[in-house]
Each structure stands twice: as C-alpha cells, then as structure tokens.
Amino acid sequence: MSNSETAAAAEIMLNETYAYGKPQVQASFKQTPTDFQVNEILGFEPEADVKGQHHWLQIEKSGVNTDHVARALAQFVDIQARNVSFSGMKDRHAVTTQWFSVELPATKLVDWNAFAEPGVRILQAVKSNRKLRRGTHKWNEFSITLRDVSNVNELLARVEKIKAGVPNYFGEQRFGYQGSNLTKAEGMFAGRRIKDRNLRSIVLSAARSYLFNQYVSTRLAQHGTALLAGDVMQLTGSHSFFVAEHIDTTVLQRVASGDIEVTGPMPGRGRSPVQGAAQEFEEALLAQFKPWLEGIERAGVDQSRRAMWLQAENLVVDSEQNVVRLRFRLTTGSFATSVLRELAQVTS
Structure with a gap:
C-alpha cells in the first residue's frame, strides 16, 4: 500500500463491503455523551483479598x-502509570463504565473516596491479589441514541436484517485520526523505528x-456469506x-445454530491453518500486502x-419521532460502529 493510499485509509474504510447493501438512512450520533453509553462486563466478580496489592476500581467516565x-x-x-492496568479502551466521547486495577504495596491504605477528577467517578473498589489484564472482560453493553433519523421505518427494517449478523x-x-x-x-515496515513500546503495539495492531478488514470486505464482495472448503x-x-x-x-447446520463461526486471518508469524479453496483466496488477497506481512512477522x-461475523446480542430497539435508541451486547474486541454502519449513514 502506497503513502497516498495510506493517507486515504479513512476513506477506504468507509467503502468496505456492506452485508445488506449501503444504507440510505441518515442519522446523527454523539450529539451528547449520553448518546453513546458503554458498560464493561467482566463476566465474573473480582476476587476480593484485603491483603492484596491490586486495587480493582469500577469507574464511570465521561468526556x-x-x-x-x-x-x-x-x-x-x-x-x-505503567502500574495502572485496564481490560479495554473506552471511547472519550461517551459515558462509559470500565474496570482498572492499581498496583500498590499491600500495606498501603488508600481512601479512594478522596479521588477527584472531572468527568470521572469511582463506583466501587475491591482489593485483590490478581492484576487486571488486557482483554479480561467478556462483553461490552451499549446504549446508543441516533437522532435526526431520516427514515425511522427503514432503519427499523434494517435492524431486523442485522439480527442475522454483520461483518466483524x-x-x-x-x-487513528x-x-x-x-x-x-x-513507516515502521520501511525501517523507521518506533521507540515507544505502547505506540509500537498500537501501530502493529492497526496494521x-x-x-x-480488507480480507472480510473482499471475501464478502466476491463470495457473499458462502463458506469455502478449508x-x-x-x-x-x-x-x-x-x-x-x-x-x-453438518458444518452448515452448526454455523446456522451459532455453534461455530467462520474466521479470517490476523496475520503474523507461523503457518496459517487454512486449507483448500479458503487458502487460495486468503493467500491471493494477502499477497497484495507482502511488505506489511513481512514487517509484522519481523x-x-x-x-x-x-x-x-458479529452478532449483536440482546438487541432491543425503541423509537420516538425521529429518534431511535438501540441497546445490545457485543463480545470483547468487537465494535459497535460495525453494527451502526449497517443501519445508517451516521454523522458524529
């Protein structure tokens, strides 16, 4: 991918293949922070230990x-700051709750009620002997308000379609911006060094x-939802x-029942397990990005x-005049924007 193509990446992403055709409905999003609410669900209770050195904090933040x-x-x-960890990143322009853990000497006492930071509120604090690590939480619950919806009935009809799933x-x-x-x-794959380890990780993840995304978009355009041998x-x-x-x-029935899911590649070192027709497609697509593949492996x-594919779980929708509210749950690592793009052309 050339420099000019990279500079236009944000525009390219807008043109990724839609599962149900590009929506014609238009809507406004994030007019206020409360229009986008996210609640991080761990899927377990923090293991309390009064002698623990990790302070788990459930925090609500806005802005x-x-x-x-x-x-x-x-x-x-x-x-x-490296002694403060969290499971996932949460949007700035939203009202979100998420968990942090702060590593301190076990004997140190902290009055978390005294913590004061604009837009931040500690909901609960639990001492534990375990550190909170990235990707620990199981789900994110979303509450999304779309305003100025140009055609509410058409948007609601598309909601019914996406219940079958959307591209993940x-x-x-x-x-990034x-x-x-x-x-x-x-730049990094061309030899430019990134010293900051955190930034380097972010850049590799983005690549x-x-x-x-390119794999999923191209496969959807060429093969639709069909499975490939291998x-x-x-x-x-x-x-x-x-x-x-x-x-x-048997495979088709297991996919239809939600027992199994078809996967795409997250490139890196090692031989991909894909075989047959799926292997031919994957290798042909990724061959276009050989310098990137080599850089990721290095x-x-x-x-x-x-x-x-991504399933919006527990999907609930209500509407009033030209306002539509959606509530649903996604597994960790999935994006609510992938659901929204199938529903409407959204302006933030």
Missing part, C-alpha cells in the same frame, strides 16, 4: 479517555486489523479451532484468527 483516567489514578497514589470489522478508531496509525505502520472454524465463545475440509450439511507477532 475523557481511558489513558487519561489511568494517568490520573497513578498521580493520585504517586506511582508510575475493526472500527475506524483502531486506525485519518488513518494515522496506518501511516506510522508503513493487522486493516488487513483483516475454512478455519472457531467454536463460539472459545479460542478452539478446526479446519472444515469439506462444507457439508516484529515478532504471531498469526491468529478472528470471527468474520
């Missing part, structure tokens, strides 16, 4: 990003995410995989798989 909160917590207890694209926020993370990736299937809700050498009735990132 600030996750890194800002982490730095504020570190400053409050006079530690390095990475959202444009993964790629105007695709800036992809520009950095191209792999972009390649995944597809790598994932057991839903797990990281267990197997190769479907033949697409028979960086020491291992290849993995990601589900190609």
